[in-house]
Amino acid sequence: MMDLIDLVQTLTSPHPLDRYLELVRPTLTARRLRAEVVHVRRSAPGSVTLTLRPTRQWRGHAAGQYVQLGVVVDGVRHTRCYSPVNPEARRDRHIQLTVKAHPGGLVSQYLYQHAAPGLVVDLAPAAGVFRLPEPRPERVLLISGGSGITPVLSMLRTLADEGYPGELTFLHYAKSPVHVPHRAELESIADTHKNFRVELRYPRRAAETVAQDRAPGCAEVSGGGYFDYDELERVAPWFADAHTYVCGPQALMDAVRKVFEAEQLEDRLHTEEFTLSVAPVDTSEVHGTVNFSASGVSAANSGASLLEQAESAGLSPAYGCRMGICFSCTAVRRTGCTRNLRTGETGSDPDQPIQLCINAPVGTVDIDI
Known part of the structure; x- marks a missing residue:
């Protein structure tokens, strides 16, 4: 098959075969990986969830990995990285991305404002080493903040789909309940899997707005402090025996690292950066x-x-x-x-x-x- 494609590619020179195929249908490609947006949902303020149907070249992703998404904005193609939120090995081969519209973010703002079913985007194969190990650990702690929820949410969904039998806690920090994407699903997972615990924290909200548990395994707490050792002991007293996966703002990442370094557990801590922490400039x-x-x-x-x-x-x-x-x-x-x-x-x-x-x-x- 590849020999035939190579032959046709030679005959269509100087343009690649995909240049001609996309004139027939944008998702009709021989080599380039593309995807069509088939569903759009804007459930959380300032974010949009896209369901993509990729072309046949898609080989799936491991929970925690990212993909590069390419869109044309004002005639110029731009590429950005986003982590799928759906579980790995999804049967329908679709990809689900939740994109936070960052101030000044050209691509994220474009997707938030203009993404609609039928939009065709470029896609790159999934990549990244932030992923769950095989075999799965006996205990897993997932920590995220803001838009850093996406890769760890994929991990949570994957373990839920697999019927993970171990102990799991998911700790997420957000501005308020409405700013937690897929919040209803988090409650459903906590309710369905008795060995899972979902802990939602809203440090910026007044303490008197503390919410009651929405599900037996889901707790929401407003007010109070940010991440520290005491919080870690409360939500996962077994953390020293677990593998911990963290993605979020720099302050959260630094706070988690500080605790794990003090406990000499750096080998059990796995992180994904979405902000650049720079060394001092001379x-x-x-x-x-x-x-x-x-x-x-x-x-x-x-x-x-x-x-x-x-x-x-x-x-x-x-x-x-x-x-x-x-x-x-x-x-x-x-x-x-x-x-x-x-x-x-x-x-x-x-x-x-x-x-x-x-x-x-x-x-x-x-x-x-």
């Missing part, structure tokens, strides 16, 4: 010129990431996550030195591929974009 490094040689554009080094500096210079390099996890923004560093914004490490070997979103120039550099 102001003496902010000098020189950034040359984007393939475009013939140069700009004074501002100290920001190469992705941000390229955009400020009027360029539009591809990217998906801005966090260094998807490698969509990789480009070649021809000459000069760059610093990894996450680790603080520098590199100066010529003609090396680097990620624009997590690297900043140290003095003058030449980047092939």
